[in-house]
Amino acid sequence: MPGDTAYHHGSLPQVLIEVSLDLIAESGLESFSLARAAKAAGVSVAAPYRHFANKAALLGAIARSGFEELGATLRTAADQYPDDPVESLLEQGSAYIGFVVSRPALASVMFSTRGRDPQSNAGLAALAVLGETLARLERDGRLAVPLDTALRATWALVHGLAMLHTGGMRTISEEDAPVLRMQVLRPLLDGGLLAAP
Secondary structure (H helix, E strand, O other): OOOOOOOOOOOHHHHHHHHHHHHHHHHOOOOOOHHHHHHHHOOOOOHHHHOOOOHHHHHHHHHHHHHHHHHHHHHHHHHOOOOOHHHHHHHHHHHHHHHHHHOHHHHHHHOOOOOOOOOHHHHHHHHHHHHHHHHHHHHOOOEOOOHHHHHHHHHHHHHHHHHHHHOOOHHHHOOOOHHHHHHHHHHHHHHHHEOOO
């Protein structure tokens, strides 16, 4: 809840990120302001400017942090199946959906460049983790399409499913269990992205 985060000297950037996400979750990205974040953090309106040049810089820092967290989540998912890139890819897809669904305010900042500093390198680094699994499939002769196409298609697939869920589409959101995610992802991947073993 905004205002409940205790500010300790030196931690203001992280506190601002946390209260900003709370504010965005409550009121949406459109109504977010640096002044509201400062008030929620319990600091003067000028204090955030010691760490962030403007609202766009703070939102950029939030996006960068989110992409770093997403990359780590995707790596952890892939590591569950070190000898099976197909299962790694499915686990990454499910983890991606779970990440977005569990952090909708963060995802709204990460996946929209409106009003924030670009974070292309951080976003590409997260996507590269997914690309590593696809490259393993390519080396194994398992991709039915070029690697770049596979990466874009996989990202579009899992991101689309996550957006359907966060948007409240009942066919996805009513039963969002990891097993359901796998049931949806497997035929979509097998049907066009992956070649027969």
